Every structure is written in structure tokens, then in C-alpha cells.
Amino acid sequence: MSKYINDIIDYAEGNLSEADRLRFEQELARNAVLKQEYALFGVVGNALRAKFDIADVESDGALPGALKQAESLVEHFERNPSRYSDIRSFIDSSILNPDDAALEAEVAQIQAEISEESIDGFTREWVKEWGEIRDDRSEHRYRSIAGFVSQSMADVPNTPRVRSLKWYNRPALRIVGLSAAAGLALLFVVRSLVAPVSPDDLFNENYKPYQAFTSISRSNDGNLTSKYNQAIVNYRQGNYELAAIEFDLIMRVDTFNVSTRFFAGLSQIELSNYPAAIELLSSVEQHNADYSIEAKWYLGLCHVKVNNLSEAIPYFEQLSSEPGYYQEPSRDILRQIR
Amino acid sequence: MREFTDAEIIDCLRNRQSDVVQYLFKRYLPMIRFMVYKAGGSSDDANDIFQDGLIILIDRVDRDDFELTCKLKTFLYSVCNNLWLNVVDKRKSAENFFHRKLDDSTEVDFTDELDQKVYQDLVFEIYETLDPVCQQILKLYWEGYSPTEIAKMLGYTYSYVRKRKCECHAEVIRRIQNHPDYKVLERTEESFQR
Numbered sequence: 001m002s003k004y005i006n007d008i009i010d011y012a013e014g015n016l017s018e019a020d021r022l023r024f025e026q027e028l029a030r031n032a033v034l035k036q037e038y039a040l041f042g043v044v045g046n047a048l049r050a051k052f053d054i055a056d057v058e059s060d061g062a063l064p065g066a067l068k069q070a071e072s073l074v075e076h077f078e079r080n081p082s083r084y085s086d087i088r089s090f091i092d093s094s095i096l097n098p099d100d101a102a103l104e105a106e107v108a109q110i111q112a113e114i115s116e117e118s119i120d121g122f123t124r125e126w127v128k129e130w131g132e133i134r135d136d137r138s139e140h141r142y143r144s145i146a147g148f149v150s151q152s153m154a155d156v157p158n159t160p161r162v163r164s165l166k167w168y169n170r171p172a173l174r175i176v177g178l179s180a181a182a183g184l185a186l187l188f189v190v191r192s193l194v195a196p197v198s199p200d201d202l203f204n205e206n207y208k209p210y211q212a213f214t215s216i217s218r219s220n221d222g223n224l225t226s227k228y229n230q231a232i233v234n235y236r237q238g239n240y241e242l243a244a245i246e247f248d249l250i251m252r253v254d255t256f257n258v259s260t261r262f263f264a265g266l267s268q269i270e271l272s273n274y275p276a277a278i279e280l281l282s283s284v285e286q287h288n289a290d291y292s293i294e295a296k297w298y299l300g301l302c303h304v305k306v307n308n309l310s311e312a313i314p315y316f317e318q319l320s321s322e323p324g325y326y327q328e329p330s331r332d333i334l335r336q337i338r
Numbered sequence: 339m340r341e342f343t344d345a346e347i348i349d350c351l352r353n354r355q356s357d358v359v360q361y362l363f364k365r366y367l368p369m370i371r372f373m374v375y376k377a378g379g380s381s382d383d384a385n386d387i388f389q390d391g392l393i394i395l396i397d398r399v400d401r402d403d404f405e406l407t408c409k410l411k412t413f414l415y416s417v418c419n420n421l422w423l424n425v426v427d428k429r430k431s432a433e434n435f436f437h438r439k440l441d442d443s444t445e446v447d448f449t450d451e452l453d454q455k456v457y458q459d460l461v462f463e464i465y466e467t468l469d470p471v472c473q474q475i476l477k478l479y480w481e482g483y484s485p486t487e488i489a490k491m492l493g494y495t496y497s498y499v500r501k502r503k504c505e506c507h508a509e510v511i512r513r514i515q516n517h518p519d520y521k522v523l524e525r526t527e528e529s530f531q532r
Binding site: 052 | 413
């Protein structure tokens with residue numbers, strides 16, 4: 001039998017004295033065998049706990065009723081995500097890891113110091129002055145300092161990007177050894193030095209054609225269905241000009257069909273005709289039916305592509321506040337364009 | 339880990355006590371991960387679903403007319419199950435898995451998902467091969483019963499339960515370490531570390 005198992009279980013159960021706990025943790029840090037067994041103990045526990053909980057739930061006679069009740073609760077939740085922001089904040093703060101808690105305390109202290117010493121005034125001037133230098137990227141002073149900082153950050157392994165990650169992945173952003181004012185000013189400068197992603201790059205990173213499916217029975221008009229399917233086939237095969245023409249012909253007869261308009265809009269994106277794409281996708285988005293969420297996504301990207309960020313932001317803000325597939329990518333984009 | 343009763347959990351959530359949230363994550367997230375993994379989801383999915391499920395739970399318990407008509411974990415499971423089904427439906431209709439952007443800095447690692455599933459399957463397989471006493475003791479232990487309670491429930495002495503508990507865990511760990519699938523995982527991890 002493993003010589004470590006007794007200690008592992010006692011440690012996991014919190015049964016060790018303070019001295020023994022420290023000794024165990026020191027041993028854990030340097031003993032690969034113990035570390036492996038401890039990790040496996042955790043794996044076993046999580047797996048068995050899950051297995052028995054699921055079995056218990058599935059044998060609970062109240063499960064069918066609970067599932068039915070949950071359906072309407074979830075529906076309400078997904079329709080009104082902003083209603084729950086207070087509860088979400090409470091959960092986030094409850095599961096903040098110690099590094100983040102320490103960081104938050106540190107930043108709160110810095111903010112208090114800024115307020116007491118009225119540091120905001122001159123740091124604002126520093127940032128404004130730096131912004132003027134940065135705007136003229138040919139300026140030698142900008143290039144030499146930017147190059148030095150960028151190179152320094154590239155040399156540091158696992159340098160955290162200045163972004164907010166999910167709660168369980170959030171690294172500690174260390175502002176160590178600097179006064180409060182210089183620390184925050186340096187933060188603003190560093191953020192401005194990291195070359196912003198161009199609208200083109202942002203669009204290209206995030207845009208992917210949408211998977212289109214032909215219709216089995218779209219309307220009572222078999223002829224229109226057939227034309228629609230043909231247009232979809234052309235879209236899927238990359239014949240976007242043909243697809244765009246076919247969708248346009250369908251729209252003249254079937255004046256408002258959401259899926260036709262949606263794929264017509266996507267065809268226009270592929271043809272780099274962004275104003276037309278925006279017009280078509282806007283009508284889909286406003287209809288607030290099928291494809292409205294996807295339309296928001298592509299509308300946001302179109303506006304990014306044409307460098308109309310103020311128009312793009314509201315779409316990504318809506319998507320980022322709604323649980324769903326586009327929530328995280330939208331948050332990611334917002335961090336880069338705000 | 340201290341076990342909370344359903345009534346205690348409800349009370350603590352109403353009073354916004356953070357330690358009960360941490361407890362709920364440790365205690366019930368594995369169950370939701372199991373459900374999500376089984377349907378092809380990731381641990382990120384499970385975490386998101388669980389967090390949303392907790393939000394709905396807290397919103398409910400805040401109401402004066404709230405009455406728990408089932409076990410709390412059944413309620414939580416039901417809510418998370420519905421949330422997950424909606425995600426699966428949306429993904430099926432969107433069919434846009436290839437949109438997913440892999441970002442190095444967020445530690446999204448599909449090999450890690452597969453490893454978790456392998457470990458999970460290993461543990462289940464090995465558990466089924468244990469002797470009945472080990473199975474009973476491990477089951478009750480991971481359901482949150484103390485050795486004293488387990489001894490009483492099974493008609494054993496306290497010291498016997500403690501001893502068998504350690505032996506059974508050691509046996510499971512030993513069998514995992516000797517399993518061919520585990521050895522493959524180990525070799526893969528070693529090659530990444532080189």
C-alpha cells in the first residue's frame with residue numbers, strides 16, 4: 001500500500017496539525033511521487049463524487065418535476081441576463097482566487113493614494129503627452145521606447161496580457177516596486193505601446209463563413225425553395241457572385257425571408273461589399289427572429305472591417321451580455337476595440 | 339471539506355456567504371462536469387453552465403415563496419441540464435465549431451479535456467472491479483459521510499473503516515498508475531515537458 005495515502009487523506013480532510021500540514025505541503029512541493037498520488041486522489045474523488053451524485057439525482061423521484069421547473073427558469077434567465085448582474089458579481093467575488101484578491105486590494109490601495117495625493121491631474125497630462133507622441137509613430141522617441149518595451153515584454157515568459165480572463169484563469173497583474181502614480185502611468189503607456197490590432201486583422205481573425213444548409217421545405221412555393229437551395233449550394237461552393245444574384249432574385253418575389261436576407265448579407269461580405277452586407281444583415285437583426293444573433297455578430301465584424309468601431313461596439317456589447325456562443329469572442333473583440 | 343445541508347446552503351446563499359459558494363463549486367461542479375463531458379462539452383462549458391446554474395439557484399432562493407421540493411443537487415442538476423441542452427441546441431443549429439478561436443493565453447487545451455475524460459473513465463472502470471466492501475466505503479465516503487457514520491451504517495468498527503478507506507484508495511490509485519491508458523497519458527505529458 002502507498003506509504004503516502006494516510007497523510008494524503010488526512011491532509012485532504014483537514015485533519016493534520018498546523019505543523020504537520022506545513023510539513024506535508026513542503027514534501028508535496030518537492031516529492032514527485034507524492035504529488036502524483038495526491039493529484040490522483042483528487043481525480044478519484046472528483047470522478048466518484050460525480051458518479052454518485054448523478055446516480056442519486058437520477059434516482060430522485062422529484063427529478064422530472066425539477067427538470068420541468070428548470071425549463072422555465074432557464075428560459076427566463078436567458079431572456080433577461082442583465083437582471084442577474086448582482087448575483088453574478090456575488091458569485092465572482094466568492095470564487096476570486098487569493099492572487100486576484102491580493103491584486104484587488106493592491107489596486108484599491110493605489111486608487112486611494114491617487115485620490116489623496118491628487119495624482120490624477122499630472123498623470124492625465126503624461127498620458128495625453130504620450131498619446132500625442134504615439135500618434136506620430138514616425139517620431140524617433142516613440143519608436144525607440146516602444147521597441148525597448150516590446151522587446152522586454154517579449155523576453156519575459158508568460159507575460160500576462162492586459163486583459164481580463166475568466167475567474168479561474170485570471171493571472172495576477174503585478175505592479176511591484178513602483179510608486180502608485182508611476183505604476184498607473186506606466187500601465188497606460190504600456191497599453192498604448194502594444195500595437196493595436198488593425199480593423200483588418202481583427203476582422204480576419206474573427207470572420208469565418210457561416211455553415212449553410214439547404215432547406216427541406218421552406219415554403220409552399222416549391223420553386224422558391226429550389227431557387228433558395230441552389231443559392232445556398234453556390235454559397236457553400238464559394239460562388240458568391242452567383243449566390244448573391246440568386247438571393248437577390250428570391251428577395252424580389254419573397255420580399256422578406258430572414259434566411260435569404262441573412263445569406264445574401266453573408267454573400268456580400270464575401271464579395272467585400274460591406275455596405276450592402278450591413279443593410280441586409282441589419283434587416284435580419286431588426287426582425288429579431290432566426291439568425292438575429294448571428295446577424296449581430298456579422299454586423300459587428302462588418303463595421304470593424306470598415307473601421308466604424310462606434311457602430312460595431314453596440315453589437316458586441318449585446319452579444320457579450322448574453323450567454324451564448326458569441327459571448328466570449330465578443331468580449332475579446334470589445335477589449336481590443338474599446 | 340465540511341458538508342452543508344440543503345437548508346444551510348439556502349440560508350447561507352440568502353445571506354450571501356461566500357464560503358458556501360466555494361463549497362458548492364467543490365462539491366457539485368464534478369457532477370456537472372460529468373454531465374457536460376458526457377455530451378462532448380469542455381470544462382470551460384461546465385464551469386460556465388455551473389456558474390449560470392448557481393445564479394438561477396440564488397435568484398430562486400432569494401424569493402420568499404421559494405420551496406425546495408427536491409434535493410438541492412437535483413434542482414441544481416436540472417437547471418444546469420437545461421442550460422446545457424440549450425447550448426447544445428444552439429451549437430447544433432449554428433454548426434460553427436470551427437469558429438472557436440484557440441487563444442494561447444486562456445489555457446483552453448483540448449488535450450486536457452480528453453485527459454479528464456480518460457481519468458474519469460479509468461476511475462469508473464476500476465471502481466467496478468473493487469470488492470464490495472471497498473465499493474461501499476468509497477461510495478459513502480465520497481457522498482460525504484464520516485468514518486464514524488460509515489461504520490455505523492455498515493456495521494463495522496470505526497478503526498476498520500478508517501483502515502479500509504486508506505487501503506481502498508491506495509488500491510484505486512495503484513490500479514490507475516498501472517493501467518495502460520494512464521501510462522499513455524504519462525508518456526504524452528512527459529514528451530510535452532521535454
